[in-house]
Amino acid sequence: MNKKKATDCCRFRSHPWHGIDIGIQAPEIIMTYVEMVPTDTVKYEMDKISGYLRLDRPQRYSNVVPALYGFIPRTLTGTAVAERTMEKTGLTGIKGDGDAMDICILTEKDITHGDILVLARPIGGFRMIDGNEADDKIIAVLYNDAVYGEYSDIMDCPQIAIERLRHYFLTYKDLPGEKRRVTIADIYDTREAQEVIRRSIADYTRAFPDM
DSSP: OOHHHHHHHTSOOOOTTTSOOOOTTTTTSEEEEEEEOTTOSEEEEEOTTTOOEEEEEEOSSSOOOSSEEEEOTTOOOOHHHHHHHHHHHOOOSOEEOSSOOEEEEEOSSOOOOOSEEEEEEEEEEEEEEETTEEOOEEEEEETTOTTTTTOOSGGGSOHHHHHHHHHHHHHTTOBTTBOOOEEEEEEEOHHHHHHHHHHHHHHHHHHOTTO
16 A cells, blocks of 8 residues: 555544444444543543543542443434423423533443443433533443443442442532532433433434534
């Protein structure tokens, strides 16, 4: 192969949000992008323009994310997801937070860094509300994981694993002297997680019709 052509084909990488296919088995099995792992003591977040990870903020307290944490490519927490939140909670005036759908992936493996793609199987989720914004967190297991891989629903998980995730999401945005209005309205099962993902895919398609 011509040397110039070889370097040209390797010049760009796919944008994690817009350029990764979540797979033909979605929402049952999905490709996910991992931003953070349990050993991270600062919060990393994908830069929406470049697609690279950037430092969002140092963690002010000692809590760290108790699972792999990232998002589902080609999804958006938009109108359809917000409507589901209002439908299920009876609240009004809820809107989507405008980000990709967040996901936590349980695994027994020691994965030491983010900025990677992993296959996951959703088993439930948290219907989280931040102020007046829907901010759902899908809970999944690493596909074919030796310990968690056989779990089919969030109720199969050890209660302590779910409590750790719940505590993290209720506190990770807190700053000294300041409390944010973050609530988890309910914890839902596999079927509802799949419905939320479908809605987030529809929200993305409406927002980015040319992608």
